[in-house]
Amino acid sequence: MVLDGVRKALSRFLSGKGDYERAVKEFIRDxxxxxxxxxxxxxxxxELTKKIRERALKEEPxxxxxxxxxxxxxxxxELSKFFGGDKKPxxxxxxxxxxxxxxxxxxxxKTTTAAKLAYYYKLEGYRVGLVAADTYRPAAYDQLKQLGEQIGVPVYGEPDNKDAVEIARRGVEYFVSRGFDIVIVDTAGRHHREEDLxxxxxxxxxxxxxxxxVLVIDAxxxxxxxxxxxxxxxxxxxxSIIVTKLDGTAxxxxxxxxxxxxxxxxxxIGTGEKIDELEVFRPPRFVARILGIGDLEGLIEKVRRIKVEFTEKDVEEFLSGRLNMRLVYKQLVSLRKMGPLRKILQMIPGLSLKIPLEIEAGKAEEKIKKWLAIINSMTYEELDKPEIIxxxxxxxxxxxxxxKPEDVRELLKQYEMMKKLSKQLRKRRDLLEKLQLGF
Ligand code: GDP
Known part of the structure; x- marks a missing residue:
């Protein structure tokens, strides 16, 4: 894999003791x-390392x-941003x-990638056709034909025709008129220079x-x-761009x-010679791999979870009776670590209502996981207005x-209870205002 050394440098950094600033400096040099x-x-x-250094010395965890x-x-x-950000292609x-x-x-x-793409989209359920318009390399048609057979995708070609433009046009027509969803045209690679290309x-x-x-680039x-x-x-x-042979080069x-x-x-990105060695490129995932996040997964998860804190606006919404599933989601996440909302609720004097989303000890983790999965499979509309479910x-x-559907119903019941509480709280705002909420 690319940038193998970064992972080692990071694990050295994490296991090291002593002066933080010196460790940062050493890591950055590595x-x-x-x-x-x-x-x-x-x-x-x-530029990249300057940004990392500045943040490392300035930010408080x-x-x-x-x-x-x-x-x-x-x-x-920062590395994720460096490789293209978290925009999903x-x-x-x-x-x-x-x-x-x-x-x-x-x-x-290119030819290999044409077949890999065809295979990828075929598995996604599309009807895909390949057009062999590389007339320069004699074996190109046979190569694509062979790959096509291997993956069960038809290949259009005219081995005796030298006119790539004509073949491309007829090939596209051929598949379009037969109702194919995707047509992938492989072209000649005779050019050595960008201008020709x-x-x-x-x-x-x-x-x-x-x-x-699609521009295919060799890494x-x-x-x-x-x-x-x-x-x-x-x-x-x-x-769009596909970078190939990431497996084979430093x-x-x-x-x-x-x-x-x-x-x-x-x-x-192409990560090998085999037909299924093509991956959707997501910089954060790619970086996670470079950093060896296998071991660090827990850590990133921990940071991510803590980032799902309640904002002042969330509490405001909750206290004004406006509740939706997004807030419940945050509540669930924060429950895992005794979130602030719960603490606030416990601070309210005279609040006799049982705090909803109270979960039997021991079963908590399992249940929260289930509920988070349920909320994750709701649409945006359902998240904002669970009443329509x-x-x-x-x-x-x-x-x-x-x-099971019962699990969904159970969560909805919890939601109803929270909603009720949220409404009651609205009535008690005068009381709450006297409390100095530490946000
Ligand atoms: P074209 O001339 O651009 O059509 O290139 P080909 O498709 O014929 O590929 C040239 C060589 O690169 C072949 O030996 C392929 O197997 C190899 N190749 C293509 N993609 C990858 C990749 O992602 N990883 C590795 N290791 N080899 C690749």
């Missing part, structure tokens, strides 16, 4: 070394988190049929009017990916960060959360 080794642009490296733990969170967040075709045109320099892994892209694009142009070109991605990004508003970090900085979207919705939600 991180810089690793990034530069991965061919990340030096200026970018310095939230209660319950050590400084070193908080530092890991900072590194995680738009993978689903926005219409049918959806025509994708693959372009890339020779040897970038972009010219061909334009030529074919004018003829087949693709819905998406081994490292930070050189910057210029290519930038020109491509500027040339086509419907472009320069992957350089390629990914170079593309990210251009603002172009990396949708997938009827029997049909209960069944759907239960199915989505993998629980």
């Amino acid at each position: 991180l810089q070394k690793e990034l530069i080794k991965a061919d990340v642009n030096v200026k970018l490296v310095l 939230p209660p319950g988190i050590t400084r070193r733990e908080w530092f890991v969170n900072i590194v995680y967040e 738009d993978i689903k075709p926005k219409k049918k049929p959806w025509v994708m045109l693959l372009v890339g320099l020779q040897g970038s892994g 972009l010219r061909e892209m334009r030529e074919i694009a004018e003829n087949i009017k693709p819905d998406e142009v 081994a070109i490292g930070q050189q990916a910057h210029d290519l991605a930038k020109k491509f990004h500027e040339a086509t508003p419907i472009g 320069k992957g970090g350089g390629a990914l960060s170079a593309v990210a900085v251009t603002g172009a979207t990396i949708k997938f 009827d029997r049909r919705r209960i069944r759907r939600i239960a199915y989505g959360a993998g629980v």
Whole structure:
């Protein structure tokens, strides 16, 4: 995997004792070394590490988190931003049929990636067709044909025709007229230069009017990916990028960060020669892997959970009788750690009502998990207005959360109780106002 050394540096940092600032400095030096080794642009490296250092020295960790733990969170967040942020790429075709045109320099892994994409979308339930319009490399048609057979996706090609534009056009027509959902066109990789590549892209694009142009980049070109991605990004508003061979090069970090900085979207990454070695690219997940979050998962989770604190506005809403499932969700999360809302409720003098969401000791964790899953499978509308949840919705939600409908009903009952309490509290606002709530 790319940037292997970062993980080691981080575990050294976490297990180390002694001066925090010195440890931060050491980690940052290691991180810089690793990034530069991965061919990340030096200026970018310095900008990134400057940000990490500033935050590390300035920010106070939230209660319950050590400084070193908080530092890991900072590194995680900044690296995720560095590789493109937490925007989820738009993978689903926005219409049918959806025509994708693959372009890339020779040897970038275009043909392999065309087949990988076809396989990915086939598994997602789409009818996919492949068009072999690489007329330059004699074996390209056979290669794609073979891959197509392997994954059960039809391939259109004209092995004796040398006119790529014509083949592409006829291939798209062939599949569209037969009602296919997605058509993926593989093009020639004869070009060694960006100019030739972009010219061909334009030529074919004018003829087949693709819905998406996908640039395939070999990770081994490292930070050189910057210029290519930038020109491509500027040339086509419907472009996305796939970076291949991340498994086979130390320069992957350089390629990914170079593309990210251009603002172009990396949708997938290729992580091996096999047909299923294509992954949707999500920077936070990618960074989690670099950092070895397997071991750190608990830690990040802890930080994330603590971030789901009640805001003043939440308490305000609760106290004015406006309750929705989003608040219940926060309540559940905070219950896991004796949240502030509960403490406040206990502070209210004369409050005789039993605090809802009180859970039998021992079963708490299990139940909270279940309820969180239930809330997670609600729609936004249901979250904001749980009153609309009827029997049909209960069944759907239960199915989505993998629980029984009774479980959903039980949560709804709890919600009703909280709602009642919330309304009563509104009436007692005068009393509450006298209490100085520490927010
Ligand atoms: P094209 O000339 O751009 O069409 O490139 P090909 O699809 O023929 O791929 C060139 C070589 O790269 C082949 O040997 C592929 O198996 C290999 N390849 C493609 N993608 C990946 C990847 O993600 N990882 C690895 N390790 N090899 C890959």
